[in-house]
Amino acid sequence: MSKKNSPRTDLVATGRMKSDQPHVVPVPPERASTVLFPTYDQFTAKTRPFFYGRFGTSTHRAFEQAVMALENAEHVLLASSGLAAVNYALLSFALPGTHILVTDSAYDPVRYFCDGYLAKRGVEITYYDPRLGSDVEKLCRENTTAILAESPGSLTFEVQDIPAMAKIARARNIPLLVDNSWGSGLLYRPLELGADVSIIAATKYIAGHADCLIGTIAANDDEIAQKINTSMRLIGNNVSADDVYLAHRGLRTLAARLDVHEANGLKLANWLATRPEVSRVIHPALPSHPDHALWQRDFSGSCGLFGAIFKTEERAKIRAFFDALDHFGMGYSWGGFESLAIPTWPQKHRTAVPWQEAGQAVRFHAGLEDADDLIADLQTAFAAMAKA
Ligand SMILES: Cc1ncc(COP(=O)(O)O)c(C=O)c1O
The missing domain is CATH 3.40.640.10 (Type I PLP-dependent aspartate aminotransferase-like (Major domain))
Incomplete structure (x- = not known):
């Protein structure tokens, strides 16, 4: 056999x-x-x-x-x-x-x-x-x-x-x-x-x-x-x-890379969840996610792509955050070796369940860099946001 x-x-x-x-x-x-x-x-x-x-x-x-x-x-x-x-x-x-x-x-x-x-x-x-x-x-x-x-x-x-x-x-x-x-x-x-x-x-x-x-x-x-x-x-x-x-x-090398994307994604998501600038992190592997139980039942792991909602929508502050990022690139797609962050606007697309959550939605992709360097990058960006 x-x-x-x-x-x-x-x-x-x-x-x-x-x-x-x-x-x-x-x-x-x-x-x-x-x-x-x-x-x-x-x-x-x-x-x-x-x-x-x-x-x-x-x-x-x-x-x-x-x-x-x-x-x-x-x-x-x-x-x-x-x-x-x-x-x-x-x-x-x-x-x-x-x-x-x-x-x-x-x-x-x-x-x-x-x-x-x-x-x-x-x-x-x-x-x-x-x-x-x-x-x-x-x-x-x-x-x-x-x-x-x-x-x-x-x-x-x-x-x-x-x-x-x-x-x-x-x-x-x-x-x-x-x-x-x-x-x-x-x-x-x-x-x-x-x-x-x-x-x-x-x-x-x-x-x-x-x-x-x-x-x-x-x-x-x-x-x-x-x-x-x-x-x-x-x-x-x-x-x-x-x-x-x-x-x-x-x-x-998919399996080896996904291991790192998963670990980095979870580290970033958990860190972001502690930040006063963030009202909510949206990551299916976090117990706070509304569908976490379904994810646990049907998935064998997570990748590096997740969302967050920033409390502010003030353009100057959001711009300051993104412009201060160094390791996180701003661009479409995801799944590459590099970290990405983009502002998103789900309210532009949803019709069956209109998106009504206040704040700026952001999509993060955790790449293969060292997670501590990524967190330091986010820290700098939040500092720039506070100053703006
Ligand atoms: C969930 C999902 N499906 C499909 C696509 C389309 O893939 P491609 O960029 O190869 O056309 C994307 C691209 O971002 C995606 O995020």
Whole structure:
């Protein structure tokens, strides 16, 4: 009987080259448009591991294998960004005349796609409270064809009850799609909790070095995977072999990096919670988080991304804080080796549960620097804030 590896071992061991000849360790970036077939029979064969550059090469197949192990999935598809991955999955089920349910805490560009593209093509969209759990059933209609969840949610970090939602979705034959970028497969496995599709912006922790964009779509059901694959092929999705190479290289060290992101994130979050300038820290691994029990039940750890609410919203003070930061960069994305901090405005996006909390929302990403240096940086920034 074959012993199942720990996911940490799989990250290192899967998608590797096997040869009885001397060979290099990583699967090299195999760039291609044309693929040549030496014989007619090979050219016309029904099953070919790859046949045109747009559909990937052995570099892509190796990374897909590794993500299949990470997500415990039968199928993995690669998209040109995390956003493209979510949107390909959505549009595969959202046809004119259908209705989809989208969490109010979705990554805001996903909302722009729903409102600016799908809605214009006759798809009805209902944004739902991420904390609805099985009550999502009350929003399902005869023509509901997909439910999109994201756990924890963007900016506000609500943890969703995926097992409860999956039960409802399964009974009604509605695919449940989950944006799993925060958990990145190692901390969270939505397919094992009953979801049909798990999507990761591999741009974040998997690639891990802020140098490429890529998305992964994992599913177990053949028909669901086929449906999404068909949309992607028809539209002409392509992921460069160089980006796949970088993502696969990042994946090898995902577990080791996440250990540090988690430790630094918790240290920063706990420290921020003691600060008089902060009214609330929003980190699912902190007992103060309203969904902490769900996080404890369904996740095996946390990453470095969390939120905080500053008591003041005074522009001069907020500006002074951000301008004084040195180790924390101000910029979009997260999951790279470096620490980040940005002001956020959840009130601009939420419709199902309007965001009414006073104060400036801030999103932190704890990088791989020494946590004490990061705290010293925050201390300096708070001092600058007090002076402003
Ligand atoms: C939760 C979440 N999903 C998806 C994305 C999109 O990923 P990408 O930047 O690769 O398009 C992001 C990007 O920040 C994100 O935070």
